[in-house]
Structures are given as C-alpha cells and as structure tokens.
Amino acid sequence: MTAAPTLLWFRQDLRLTDNPALTAAVAAGRPLIPVFVLDDADAGHWATGGAARWWLHHSLEALAEAMGTRGGSLVLRRGPASEVIGRLVEETGAAAVFWNRRYEPWATRRDAEIKADLKRRGVEARSFNSALLCEPWQIETRTGGPYKVFTPFWKALRAAVETATPTPPPERLPTPARMPTGDALADWALTPRGPDWAGGLRAAWLPGENAALRRLDGFLDEAVLDYARKRDLPAEPATSRLSPHLHFGELGPRQAWHAALSRHEPGRTDKFLSELAWREFAHHLLHHFPDLPDRPLRPEFAGFPWVDDPQGLRAWQQGRTGYPIVDAGLRELWQTGWMHNRVRMIVASFLIKDLLIPWQAGEAWFWDTLVDADLANNAASWQWVAGCGADAAPFFRVFNPSLQGVKFDPDGAYVRRWVPELARLPAAAIHSPWAARPLDLADAGIRLGRDYPGPIVDHAAARDRALAAFKALRKD
Structure with a gap:
C-alpha cells in the first residue's frame, strides 16, 4: 500500500539547500508533493509589488528546474491559501503539510488558521524557521x-545564533505515482507585457538559488573584507546585493552567516554580520508591532503636519528633483529594481524632510519597485529615517543631499552613471549643478530647466520648514 503523501508548501523559501521544511519532509519517508500557492488576497494592500513579481516568476522557474533534476516537480496553484491547501489535502489524501514560516502579520494569522484546520482534519501540520537566524x-x-x-538586540542575537553547518539539498525527491495538476507559470502573468519594463531588471539580476550561492561566494571572496570601509560608496561594487535572494529564500541567513564565519578570521566579517542582524531586528519589530508598515511606532507622529504634494511626489518618483544624488538613486531603482542602501537613506530623507511627504508614500513606492521589497525591512527603514520608529535617526537630522553626494560620491561616478545628462560636469559641480559656473554648464551642454531640472525645493528653506513642523509637533 502506497503511503499517503506530504504536501510541502513553498513560500519565501525557494531553495533546496538548508531548507528545514524540505529536510523534515524527506526524512518523514512519505512521497512528496511540493506546491507553491500564489495568494494575492490575504496580503491586502501589501500584495507582492510589480518588481518583486518579476523576480518571483524567475525564482519559481529556477526552483522547478532544480526539482526536476532530482526527480521532483513543483505544483502551482492560485487562490486563497487556506482554500487551496485544503483542496489539495482532499485531492491527494495527504497525511501531512509542512512549510516554513512567514512573519508578516496577515501571514501569521492565516497560517494559524490553516494549522488549526489541518489538525481538525487529522492531518499533521508542521512549520519551521528557514528565513531568520532566530x-x-x-x-x-x-x-x-x-x-x-539595535545595539543590545545585536548583542543578544549574536549570543543566541547557532552556527550549525547548513544541510545539503536532497539527492532525490520522493514523488507519488500521481501528481496533482497545477497552473502554468506563464498564465500567472507575473512578468510585464505591453510595455515590458523589465529590461533593466534582466540586465541586473539572475534570480534563483544557484545565482544566490554564486553571489554569496563572490562577495565573501573579495568585497566583504572592504565592506565596512566601502559599503557607503554607491559607485563601488562593495555591497553584497543579497537582499532579494534573502527575501525570496533562495539563500537562507544561516547559510550566509555560517559561510562568512567559516571563510574568514574572527572579526573580519562583523560589519556584514551586523547587517544581517538589522534584517533580524526589522522582523523582530514587525512581530511585536504588527502595525509597523502603516502607523508610526512613536504615536505622537500620527499628528505630524504632512504636506499633500502630488507634483513633488511624482518628481521624486521620476528622479527629477534637481538634486543629482537623489535623482540618481531613484533612476537606479526604476531601472534595476534596487538602490544602494546609503542612497536609500538620502532619498528617503529628501521625501520626508525636504518635501514633507509622508513616509508611507515612499514606503509604497519602494514596495512596488524594489525586487527586494520586504515588509519588515521596508517599514522599519522608512520609520527609521522619519524618526518615528525604533532606534530611529532623530527627525531633526536632515540630510543635505548635495553634501551627502560630495561625501559618498566624491568623483560623481554614481551620478554620472544614472543621470547621464550631467556626466560632463566637473566633480566640483556635479552635486550642485544650480551653483555651477555658466562656463561649466555650457561646456557640459546643460541648460538648467531644459536638460536637467532646477531644484524643486530650496534645501535650506525646506530644512527650516521641517524643523518648524517637528517643533510644533513636540509642543502639542
């Protein structure tokens, strides 16, 4: 008699290496039915954004191909996960459902309901941690x-992390004699058509577990040793660019942590490990404060006098603010689905403090345009810049975008790449083109207001306005 199968429900764990739910499901000895459910409804307004949907399509392709080399296949179903999983249990007679946990508030509520329903049916339901260090x-x-x-959290986390060797992928995936039918990935229309705006994403990224492992290896071979010194320089290839791979679970944080510690002498990779810890801190905050994506953690900021400025928001989104480092970051985002972390802070400060546009507007734009859009990281980071979150930068710390450009892009290489109309300006003028000598503008072929916009706000006046608004808030 054939054993009843185990449903292995994939989510943000799109890998075969060091995948706890997969390892446990194979160890259980039953035939395995891997399934991915596209569930747009449960997430509400935090349903997967456009750039992340592009990544998901290609990540699922890579996962299905990897399964195929091990004798398995991936079933795709679309709809509310609670209904889809229930129907699959009935169709297949599954004795168990295994999955790795997600930590968004809507996902934890839904998963608890699914687990309770499965137990009522007499079906074993087990969940695991594949996405976090703790x-x-x-x-x-x-x-x-x-x-x-963050700092005491980081100390506590480091003491708690177990550095076990990651588990290898299974050599073979045991499959039942008959697999349930599923959707064709192309029918989900996760990739853009008419127009296809993903050319820059394709040029910049290769989703999938193998690509994630290669990127980790390349980073740990060279860049990690200069990471602390160069990570704030957007023109330098000094960051890991692992964030989308970590978000989709093509790479687990335990893999990155273990590889960093095992490949280099103690202390050489501490800065990189601390950045993994910031990711953990964001999920810690989201778990304990589930309103984090929508409401300020510091409640007094609920009354902040934000400005309704759709024209300013649009100029910011398009990288047409007249501040080169800001515009470079937003154009990099639009073309590649990613932005350097230092520049993320600069553009966020400009939106919130120079334009007085609510941080939620920036959070929503990043959610739709980032390939690494992550609810915990995105919300915690925007609140950090706004001064209303945990361990936040104080609101009165207002980045001067021109000085930030001079400090972190001194030669203007980053701006020249993403704002090519300014490429011929000398380094001394490239971060403040409105102050450039007329001769330099003429030699560069630039007429401000025609070839490149003038500043949409005066930074000094905008800073004064922001500080006055903050002062008024503190008096209320």
Missing part, C-alpha cells in the same frame, strides 16, 4: 519585552 519572539530584553534599540 525566531522574532526568541530574543527578549531582561524584562521579557521586545528590543527597540
């Missing part, structure tokens, strides 16, 4: 509450 509820302060400051 569970977000595992790290607590001495009083048993959540951390709101």
Whole structure:
C-alpha cells in the first residue's frame, strides 16, 4: 500500500539547500508533493509589488528546474491559501503539510488558521524557521519585552545564533505515482507585457538559488573584507546585493552567516554580520508591532503636519528633483529594481524632510519597485529615517543631499552613471549643478530647466520648514 503523501508548501523559501521544511519532509519517508500557492488576497494592500513579481516568476522557474533534476516537480496553484491547501489535502489524501514560516502579520494569522484546520482534519501540520537566524519572539530584553534599540538586540542575537553547518539539498525527491495538476507559470502573468519594463531588471539580476550561492561566494571572496570601509560608496561594487535572494529564500541567513564565519578570521566579517542582524531586528519589530508598515511606532507622529504634494511626489518618483544624488538613486531603482542602501537613506530623507511627504508614500513606492521589497525591512527603514520608529535617526537630522553626494560620491561616478545628462560636469559641480559656473554648464551642454531640472525645493528653506513642523509637533 502506497503511503499517503506530504504536501510541502513553498513560500519565501525557494531553495533546496538548508531548507528545514524540505529536510523534515524527506526524512518523514512519505512521497512528496511540493506546491507553491500564489495568494494575492490575504496580503491586502501589501500584495507582492510589480518588481518583486518579476523576480518571483524567475525564482519559481529556477526552483522547478532544480526539482526536476532530482526527480521532483513543483505544483502551482492560485487562490486563497487556506482554500487551496485544503483542496489539495482532499485531492491527494495527504497525511501531512509542512512549510516554513512567514512573519508578516496577515501571514501569521492565516497560517494559524490553516494549522488549526489541518489538525481538525487529522492531518499533521508542521512549520519551521528557514528565513531568520532566530525566531522574532526568541530574543527578549531582561524584562521579557521586545528590543527597540539595535545595539543590545545585536548583542543578544549574536549570543543566541547557532552556527550549525547548513544541510545539503536532497539527492532525490520522493514523488507519488500521481501528481496533482497545477497552473502554468506563464498564465500567472507575473512578468510585464505591453510595455515590458523589465529590461533593466534582466540586465541586473539572475534570480534563483544557484545565482544566490554564486553571489554569496563572490562577495565573501573579495568585497566583504572592504565592506565596512566601502559599503557607503554607491559607485563601488562593495555591497553584497543579497537582499532579494534573502527575501525570496533562495539563500537562507544561516547559510550566509555560517559561510562568512567559516571563510574568514574572527572579526573580519562583523560589519556584514551586523547587517544581517538589522534584517533580524526589522522582523523582530514587525512581530511585536504588527502595525509597523502603516502607523508610526512613536504615536505622537500620527499628528505630524504632512504636506499633500502630488507634483513633488511624482518628481521624486521620476528622479527629477534637481538634486543629482537623489535623482540618481531613484533612476537606479526604476531601472534595476534596487538602490544602494546609503542612497536609500538620502532619498528617503529628501521625501520626508525636504518635501514633507509622508513616509508611507515612499514606503509604497519602494514596495512596488524594489525586487527586494520586504515588509519588515521596508517599514522599519522608512520609520527609521522619519524618526518615528525604533532606534530611529532623530527627525531633526536632515540630510543635505548635495553634501551627502560630495561625501559618498566624491568623483560623481554614481551620478554620472544614472543621470547621464550631467556626466560632463566637473566633480566640483556635479552635486550642485544650480551653483555651477555658466562656463561649466555650457561646456557640459546643460541648460538648467531644459536638460536637467532646477531644484524643486530650496534645501535650506525646506530644512527650516521641517524643523518648524517637528517643533510644533513636540509642543502639542
């Protein structure tokens, strides 16, 4: 008699290496039915954004191909996960459903309901942690509450992390005699058509587990040793660019952590490990404060006098603010689905403090345009810049975009790449073209207002306006 199968429900764990749910499902000894469910409804307004949908399509292709080389196949179904999983259990007679946990508030509520329903049916339901170094509820302060400051969280996390060797992928995937039918990936229309805006994404990225492992190896071979010194320089290839691979689970953080520690002497990779810890901190915050994506963690900011400025928002989105480092970042984002982390802080500060546009507007734009759009990281980062989150930069710290450009892109290489109309300006003028000598503008073939916009706000006046708004908020 054939054993009843196990459903292996893939989500943001699109890999075969060091995948706890997969390892446990294979060890259970039953035939395996891997399934991915595209569930747009449960996430509400945080349904997967456009750039991330492009990545998901190609990541699923890579996962299905990897399964095929091990004798398995991936079933694709679309609809509310609670209904789809229930129907699959009925169709297949599955004795168990295994999955790796997600940590968005809507996902944790839904997963609890699914687990309870499966248990009522007499079906084994088991979930695992593949996405984080530690569970977000595992790290607590001495009083048993959540951390709101990164440094003590980082110390506690480092003490708690287990550095076990990642588990290898299974050599073969045991499959039942008959697999359930599924959707064709192309029918999900995750990739853009008419127009196809993803050319820059295709040029910049290769999704999938193998690509993630190659990127990790390349980063740890060279760039990680200069990471602390160069990570704030957007023109330098000094960052890992692992964020989309981590978000979709093509690479697990335990793999990155273990590889960094095993390949280099103690202390050489601490800065990189601390950035993995910031990702953990964001998920820790989201778990304990599930309104983080929509409401300020500091409640007094709910009354902040934001400005309704659709023209300013549009100029910011299009990279037409007249501030070159800001525009370069937003054009990099639009073309590649990614933005250098230092530049993310600069463009966020400009939107929030120079334009007084709510941080939620920037968060929503990043959500739709980033290939690494992650609910916890995105929300925590925007609140950090706005000064209303945990361990946040104070609101009165207002980045001067021109000085930030001079400091972190001194030769203008980053601006020249993404704002090519300014490429012929000398380095001394490239971050403040409105202050350039007329001769330099003429030699560069630039007429401000025609070839490149003048600043949409005066930074000094905008800073004064922002600080006055913050001062008024503190008096209320």
